[in-house]
Amino acid sequence: MWKTFLESKPIKPLANQNFRKMVDPLAARIPLPVFNVDYLTAGSLLLSLIFVLTVDVHPFFATAILFLILLLDWCDGVFSRKFFPEKSSHPEGWLKDLVADRMAHGIIALKFFFPFFYLFIIDLFLIIFSIRIKKQYLVPYHFVFIAYMIFRLVAEKS
Amino acid sequence: MSILSHFVISYYISLLVFGNWTFPFEVVLYAVVLGDLDRFRSLLQEQDFSFRKKLSAFLYGRMEYRTWWNELGGVGLVSILAGVLYFFVANKTVLQVFVLSFFLRYVLDFLTLKTRPLFPLAMNSVEMNILRKGKGRIYGDFFLLALITVLIFVHLA
Numbered sequence: 001m002w003k004t005f006l007e008s009k010p011i012k013p014l015a016n017q018n019f020r021k022m023v024d025p026l027a028a029r030i031p032l033p034v035f036n037v038d039y040l041t042a043g044s045l046l047l048s049l050i051f052v053l054t055v056d057v058h059p060f061f062a063t064a065i066l067f068l069i070l071l072l073d074w075c076d077g078v079f080s081r082k083f084f085p086e087k088s089s090h091p092e093g094w095l096k097d098l099v100a101d102r103m104a105h106g107i108i109a110l111k112f113f114f115p116f117f118y119l120f121i122i123d124l125f126l127i128i129f130s131i132r133i134k135k136q137y138l139v140p141y142h143f144v145f146i147a148y149m150i151f152r153l154v155a156e157k158s
Numbered sequence: 159m160s161i162l163s164h165f166v167i168s169y170y171i172s173l174l175v176f177g178n179w180t181f182p183f184e185v186v187l188y189a190v191v192l193g194d195l196d197r198f199r200s201l202l203q204e205q206d207f208s209f210r211k212k213l214s215a216f217l218y219g220r221m222e223y224r225t226w227w228n229e230l231g232g233v234g235l236v237s238i239l240a241g242v243l244y245f246f247v248a249n250k251t252v253l254q255v256f257v258l259s260f261f262l263r264y265v266l267d268f269l270t271l272k273t274r275p276l277f278p279l280a281m282n283s284v285e286m287n288i289l290r291k292g293k294g295r296i297y298g299d300f301f302l303l304a305l306i307t308v309l310i311f312v313h314l315a
Contacts, residue, residue, distance in 0.1 A: 036287055038288060039288070041286065045265060103261060103268070106237070106261050107261060118241055124237060
């Protein structure tokens with residue numbers, strides 16, 4: 001039953017579709033040459049490593065990197081729909097995004113471990129749950145970390 | 159990527175993240191070799207392969223031989239075990255280095271090879287078009303290996 005190919009975009013995204021409809025035409029107007037969107041996905045993974053390396057030394061810079069990861073995560077979907085609309089219903093892009101996000105979360109969570117790593121484990125199991133019920137559920141990890149980093153910065157200042 | 163590249167890159171990143179001499183290098187080696195265990199299947203199962211093909215399959219992996227252990231399933235299992243062991247091990251850095259190396263090995267494969275992330279739940283394969291294929295990938299791998307090795311020696315010096 002499980003051993004199957006995901007034939008079309010299998011999961012209904014959690015993101016607000018109206019927001020997407022509003023943003024995509026704006027992104028379509030940005031004059032950019034066609035580029036490989038996979039570089040953005042790989043970039044978010046690389047940035048998560050840079051975050052882990054800098055978080056103890058430059059927490060402010062690390063927080064800025066978290067925002068950049070969030071931006072890249074958003075941009076890869078927007079630009080893949082802009083440049084390759086024929087592939088937008090294909091599960092391959094969804095899978096790439098899913099794995100890159102989860103691994104970026106995992107690498108960041110490992111640095112702090114408790115309690116973030118347990119959220120990461122829950123997030124991994126939400127993948128199975130999402131496929132079963134055909135609707136994407138995930139832990140908003142980047143937002144959790146951004147909130148944590150802002151709290152940490154404020155605490156350090158005071 | 160080759161097992162050696164997995165080891166060298168994971169070791170260097172672990173050094174940068176957790177600092178020198180906070181963990182023995184064998185931890186990274188165990189994580190990398192344990193993660194890539196299913197590559198030995200290509201040596202044992204394919205009788206028709208020439209030595210060159212077997213070596214290539216062993217070093218760079220082939221999607222057909224990748225089991226769930228080498229995909230997100232393995233990442234999930236190792237994460238659960240690490241989550242439980244975290245409360246029982248004395249040296250938590252060693253555990254973190256082990257899991258980081260296991261993750262990085264998967265990330266490097268995901269970026270450079272064809273993988274099936276949700277195997278066995280779904281058979282869909284993905285390939286990030288980051289590096290060139292064929293000989294370009296092998297040269298790139300060697301270049302990265304040499305570069306990171308030099309960086310490790312500079313870092314430890």
